[in-house]
Amino acid sequence: MESFANDGLTFDVxxxxxxxxxxxxxxxxxxxxxxxxxxxxxPRLRDAGVRTLAPALRGYTPAARPRSRRAYxxxxxxxxxxxxxxxxxxxxxxxxxxDWGGGIAWAVGAAxxxxxxxxxxxxxxxxxxxxxxxxxxxxxxxxxxxxxMQIPVLPELLLFRAVRRxxxxxxxxxxxxxxxxxxxxxxxESVRGMIGPxxxxxxxxxxxxxRLPSGPVRVPTTYVWGNRxxxxxxxxxxxxxRFCAADYRFVELDAGxxxxxxxxxxxxxxxxTRITQS
Numbered sequence: 001m002e003s004f005a006n007d008g009l010t011f012d013v014x015x016x017x018x019x020x021x022x023x024x025x026x027x028x029x030x031x032x033x034x035x036x037x038x039x040x041x042x043p044r045l046r047d048a049g050v051r052t053l054a055p056a057l058r059g060y061t062p063a064a065r066p067r068s069r070r071a072y073x074x075x076x077x078x079x080x081x082x083x084x085x086x087x088x089x090x091x092x093x094x095x096x097x098x099d100w101g102g103g104i105a106w107a108v109g110a111a112x113x114x115x116x117x118x119x120x121x122x123x124x125x126x127x128x129x130x131x132x133x134x135x136x137x138x139x140x141x142x143x144x145x146x147x148x149m150q151i152p153v154l155p156e157l158l159l160f161r162a163v164r165r166x167x168x169x170x171x172x173x174x175x176x177x178x179x180x181x182x183x184x185x186x187x188x189e190s191v192r193g194m195i196g197p198x199x200x201x202x203x204x205x206x207x208x209x210x211r212l213p214s215g216p217v218r219v220p221t222t223y224v225w226g227n228r229x230x231x232x233x234x235x236x237x238x239x240x241x242r243f244c245a246a247d248y249r250f251v252e253l254d255a256g257x258x259x260x261x262x263x264x265x266x267x268x269x270x271x272x273t274r275i276t277q278s
Contacts, residue, residue: 004055006083007076009064013084016042017051023117023275024090026081027054029260030099030123032168032181032194034060037098040264041271048272053093055084057101059193060184072200075212077104078111085115094275098122098260100197109217118278119221120271122259123232126223128214129239130232137235149198156191163191172230177261216245220278222270223248226255226263247277 001015014035025045027038035054042052058064058072058080066072081104085093094117097105102124109119125133133139149155163185168178185191221244225237241248251270255263 001088004084004087006080007066007071009058009066009080010061011058011064011080011084012056012061014038014042014052014054015088016054017046018049019051021049021051023049023094024051024053024088025094025096025271025275026084027052028081028095028097028101028104029054029057030097030101031197032185033099033101033260034181034184036177036180037260041260041268044264044268045271050272050275051090053084053088053090055080057104057197059196061193062189065189065193066196069196069199069203070206072196073203073205074104074107074197074200075111075205076200077197078107078212081108082112082115091115092117094118094120094271094278096120096122096271097124099124099257103127103197106217107212109219109221110213110215113217113219116219118274119217119219120224120274121221122224122267123226123229123257125225125232125236126217126240126243128243129236132239133233133236137233139233139236142231142233149195150202155195156188159195160185160188160191172256172262173258174261177258216243218245220247220274221249222251222274224251224253224259224267224270226253226257226259228255229257231257249274 029037038054045052095105095108102121105121109116163182167182223240259267
């Protein structure tokens, strides 16, 4: 399977490994990543007999780049993951996410736990822990860019120009990986789509629309956090345990933010451990 459809959009997906494997893992990338962020992780999973499904998120490809901010609300992103599982013929999957993909993973675990065998979330704390940390730590200062993204037009213009001039190497990514991600930010429309999920965060739900559950997740969960992450601090990381009501494992790495790209072996080991325990 190379693509799937949802909500009138068509998403690219990397579907690899045994099609009828006992375990399937959905790998959700973040910003400004792509499915390539899992290139060092997915082969290790497949060597263990696991099927891997790595989609491009909503906003990251031309055929799945709606213009409306409402189209990027979190329940629509959850719907994309459910549509992927349906198209792949997978009833229940292990869901893994990094950065924005981690936020989606938490939402999938809360909204459709019957489709989730386990969660492994990298870097991104549980959203309720994140909210609590905004008034209990320096997290609000670390997250300033999320508010900046709400300004119309200007963020994509400035980000496009900055990437064109300086690339992405300065944010801690490996040079070859940074170069690939920078190429995807080659025009303002691409940038607009990729920051769409940030803008969807603050769009109110339509009247009468069902809201996602906001309580603890009730599926087995591993949360992996780098203690040198410049964007996501310790308070929210440690608070995340309060919002996990099933078997929970917190793994602290001596690492920064880019865990799939820089710590693929440790990430793969934690995913496989979670699979065997679930």
